[in-house]
Amino acid sequence: MPPAASVEKRPASETKTTTINLRVPRQTRDLIDTAANVVGKTRTEFMLESAKQHAIDVLIDQKLFSLNEAQFEAFMDVLDNPPPPSSRLKRLFAEKSPWET
Template sequence: MSKAQSLLKRDHPAAETKGSINLRVEGQTRQLIDDAAAVLGKTRTEFMIESARRQAIDVLLDQRLFTLGPAQYDAFVDALDHPPAPGPKLQSLLRRAPAWQK
């Protein structure tokens, strides 16, 4: 299993130990978090933990070095050098005017 896969699989470890994190936050920020949590039907704690966890995974995955064997590297370079032709959905999207020009 790759490091990326192991990071993503850490959803619910079998023997989970819980701890606490205390934060001081301005009132406006707290209200913003509460409003966003309410929109998703989550508690403040659920929202903050899920958001922080998602961000932490993204940061760690962005810093990872992915190594490839010679055959994998050649396939990767070939895919970059010879991308597939755009399909009909992409062609349709590219023909539309961008939202900021409408």
């Protein structure tokens, strides 16, 4: 009896998919198809890559804060003379970003 074939298992995050349905004007679909063809991608590949990159950009850009002059000076001082990383900061940097999950 031959040995059982080994099956490479993918992580659950790679095998779970879902569907997104969109209704778009024909002109928009044609524009997307033209751009996808230019870069050698399918419509799905092009749209997913574009949407994912835009989502990452939006999430990164949500870090806006306003400072008065004294706060700005204190902020610049900390940037120029950073304290050693705390355990909380180390944990934060060890976490995956939302787009890496």
